[in-house]
Amino acid sequence: MKALSSIIYSVTGSETSSRRNISQLMKLIIIVMVFVLVSSSVFHLLMKTEGRSENYHWFDGFYWTMVTMSTLGYGEITFNEWPGKLFSIGVMLFGMLSMLVILPFAFIRFAYEPWIEAQNEARTPRKLGIDMRDHVILTNFDAVSRALIHKLKQYNIAYVLLVRDKNEALRLHDEGFSVAVGELDDPEFYSNVRVEQCAMVVATGKDEANANIAFTVRELVDNRVRVVTLAKSEASVDILELAGSSNVIRLGELLGQFLARRTIANDAMAHVIGHFDELLIAEAMVMGTPLVGKTLSECNFREMTNTSVVGVWERGEYKGAGPDTKVNESTVLVLAGSKNMIQHYNEIFCIYQKEESHIVILGGGRVGRATARALAKRGLKYKIVEELPDRIRNENYYVQGSAARIEILEKANIADASAVIVTTGNDDTNIYLTIYCRKLFPDVQIISRANRERNISTLHRAGADFVASYASMGANIIFNLLKHSDILMLAEGLNVFRIELPDHLEGKSLIESEIRERTGCSVIAIQREINGKDTHIVHFSPSEVLKSDDELVLIGTIESEEIFLKTYVNPS
16 A cells, blocks of 8 residues: 555655545545455355355356456356346446446546646746756746847756746746746745856836845845846835845836937937947938938048948838948938047037927827936927826826827827837837828838837838837846846847857958858957957958957847857857
């Protein structure tokens, strides 16, 4: 009995489940044994009524019962009279019932189900191996976490996604995610997933849940483990920091700032959109400048400003910069250089200042208000179109009503707007408004927010010049905190990123490395120590030889970045 118990327990992996299964199995065994004993006794009684009992031993009764139950019916022992024959039919029926119902049930209940349960336990563990370390623990599965997991996989960084519900965990496992099952407020659970050996804990749920997670984790580990939390409310920032968060990210605020940076003002000056230490990335319109109609080689940027043109935007489409790239009225230059270089560019082109910009923001939620604040810091005028009265803060800057009504848009003076920024939290609404505005105003710049990654391409097709993904931005920010590096999102699907020179590229020239040809990424700067100081080289020839301590700053799509990593960093 103990042996049977241990076998079943080893299969089920659960003491409670094992006891329940053993109890039910014992009941079935007892029922069958009792039936066999009773049938054997009835066999002898019936044989006695036929006057044949002296011909059969007690073992014969047991033998006859077993072969009759199994429906083998060798015919060696039979009854001659109808009571015995009726009894034989009853035993056979019970045997058939046992084989067709009881035995399959017993197999499923005591073999197949425990095996499935054991498989599920292996797929959704409650603890990780002791050798698991430097991994990322994610406590919520949402768009940000999904995007972050994709980037972690790109860089071969281990992670585990914590899930409360076992069925949800199984679903996510079958989709290819690494999961563990447990309660997010249980300190033992975090110990089981080796929180003391992890690199980072990421909480992207509600502010209250994030505070609980941060506090629970911080009770187990000190500040050597980074705890990153998202905050929807400004008031939650201090609470999350007190709970133990190393970094609190107000993603809605940052997304609003990004949308504002993507807005092209009606001037010819270069506006900084990001930086890598002292290397600045900026964008500048050329409309109304002498650059229009020339190729980049004819513009003589190096001689005029010492900046480097790393690419151009043409109505929302990014193109790599080449000597023969032509500058049109709609072109927006992507520049790389130091602060002094960008300032020198602006000193040259500030004379081409045009009329004041007017921006229309569709949606007055958290992201819309953050966008407005960022525009105000740039000195740009704006109007926010918001349907809900309780979201209106200052009537001078708001127009109440539905953005789908032309009269409301006219009140916001959209006809004179240089840009429209769509910021609502509903992708269907954003797609609708993008199509609507593009049809009414074909030449206006449209910048739209995406919440679900699958709608990014739809928004571009709808007419958006730029799309900012809540998920991608959040993933990039968290990944930067993890790697202590920089990933600058120029637009959805296009990043500037920095990476240490792969060993096998040392001593090769840029043209020999074939980076652009093999991956689609372009090197826009080389960070190198010169005279004891890290310097970004933005002007270099294809014959520039790469050195062991170099860091490359590259630009490319997400797909190109992935190819670069597989080709040069993590070759299979």
